[in-house]
Amino acid sequence: MTETSNAAESEAPLSGTDRTRLRRLQEEGRTDRAALHQVLAAGFLCHLGVVLDGAPMVVPTVYGATADTLYLHGSVASRSLVQAPEATVCVTVTHVDGLVLARSVFEHSVNYRCAMVYGVPRQVTDPVEKLEGLRVLTEQAAPGQWDYARRPNRKELAATTLLALDLAEASVKISADPPDDADTPDAALGLWAGQLPLRQSWDEPVADPALPSGIAAPAHIAGRTGTDYC
Amino acid sequence: MTETSNAAESEAPLSGTDRTRLRRLQEEGRTDRAALHQVLAAGFLCHLGVVLDGAPMVVPTVYGATADTLYLHGSVASRSLVQAPEATVCVTVTHVDGLVLARSVFEHSVNYRCAMVYGVPRQVTDPVEKLEGLRVLTEQAAPGQWDYARRPNRKELAATTLLALDLAEASVKISADPPDDADTPDAALGLWAGQLPLRQSWDEPVADPALPSGIAAPAHIAGRTGTDYC
Incomplete structure (x- = not known):
């Protein structure tokens, strides 16, 4: 590092x-x-x-x-x-x-x-x-x-x-x-090398517990679920 | 905000x-x-x-x-x-x-x-x-x-x-x-309110393009895939 x-x-x-x-x-x-x-x-x-x-x-x-x-x-x-x-x-x-x-x-x-x-x-x-x-x-x-x-x-x-x-x-x-x-003597060690990517994404919206029933999350919020952040 | x-x-x-x-x-x-x-x-x-x-x-x-x-x-x-x-x-x-x-x-x-x-x-x-x-x-x-x-x-x-x-x-x-x-006059607006959680997780490892074939990612790396970070 x-x-x-x-x-x-x-x-x-x-x-x-x-x-x-x-x-x-x-x-x-x-x-x-x-x-x-x-x-x-x-x-x-x-x-x-x-x-x-x-x-x-x-x-x-x-x-x-x-x-x-x-x-x-x-x-x-x-x-x-x-x-x-x-x-x-x-x-x-x-x-x-x-x-x-x-x-x-x-x-x-x-x-x-x-x-x-x-x-x-x-x-x-x-x-x-x-x-x-x-x-x-x-x-x-x-x-x-x-x-x-x-x-x-x-x-x-x-x-x-x-x-x-x-x-x-x-x-x-x-x-x-x-x-x-990869082009150093360490390559001869036979070790795995690479990247471990980190992904940040939006989950399902969680309604306010105090929210009356029957009010759905609008599309501009619910539609982000599963999409990547940054 | x-x-x-x-x-x-x-x-x-x-x-x-x-x-x-x-x-x-x-x-x-x-x-x-x-x-x-x-x-x-x-x-x-x-x-x-x-x-x-x-x-x-x-x-x-x-x-x-x-x-x-x-x-x-x-x-x-x-x-x-x-x-x-x-x-x-x-x-x-x-x-x-x-x-x-x-x-x-x-x-x-x-x-x-x-x-x-x-x-x-x-x-x-x-x-x-x-x-x-x-x-x-x-x-x-x-x-x-x-x-x-x-x-x-x-x-x-x-x-x-x-x-x-x-x-x-x-x-x-x-x-x-x-x-x-929820306990303010704004509750009467009838708007959705809640949280949109953000999740950070590890993806599949990506091997170094210079890595010889036949070297698999070790378990301590590959095993993180799909797990949450932070």
Whole structure:
């Protein structure tokens, strides 16, 4: 697991800043924005990194992505969103696609897709953009719910912090390769080597126990069952 | 998605330090170490947060956990592992279990299990512990591979940085509830509400294209197919 499993820290530039410059394992770096948007579009959960009192804090949270903006939200009481204003954050989205099982432990790794976005988030106060950002964020996780569920009212909007992060400074790493020790002396060990893919898919919807009988899950929810996530 | 989706930042103390003290949504906090170990045991990938040049950096990487220690590793060239020595890190492990689809968008959330561990990692230099830490880390992701594959040699060990993080300061959040707006006026909307579970499972192994024919995947790998991950 040594060489590439945490290699997402070495990434290719979309922006060319120092922290997104490629440092190691250049073959895994992707420079195109299409790859960034593919990775972002495949998920809905990110890990938001902030600095609080000099220490890092990494929090899972949902996101929504447009062509140029990543939206994050949370309670107005949220430490990670509100207590770190006008400071750089790092948002990382990772999809784990499987294990790479090589002949040697050293060459073991993980196949994954990872996007890292850096920037100083902007707090969205304009009510039109705030509602639109929440729509994007809701639809990213649960397509169809914005038109189906009751939308946020004024009081709920006031209780919600929405942050917008430019997708200007970002990097993408995609690793999707078989083990690469087939051409080493370890091949003579006669061991099996390959990949063990990991699949994430949606199960059957589970109705709220408090739901009155006779209300079926709508097609935009029930239709996801059995389909792959990310 | 507003209220609980990034609520992992509000967590219950295992240690009682300021940053692991519960701030919001106390019902979701878990104080027992058993819950911490369950969340850590269920996965193998974490998001490591470090501070570099004053900015946060969040990197996906594999981990291995013992009763009291979390092991992380990487290349000795790794920025996140080596360029932030003797500084606090935050390691977050998140398993997404599904969407909580409420009657109102505001009450939408995510069911998940999350552990956050804070501490100053110790670089492992003792060769016995280093090998043992790599064993723990390898077996966490791929049980059986430590005894099957070729173990690290001296040169490979020298090229590997192993960090040990005490599991002393940590918090756990587990959210596994149905929507909670059944007793609000929104119930009268007659909308479906419930959960859409997400399942992660192992697929069939895919042999390295360079593998000679006649070498079957061993039982400890092939036997995982169809089983759930996390």
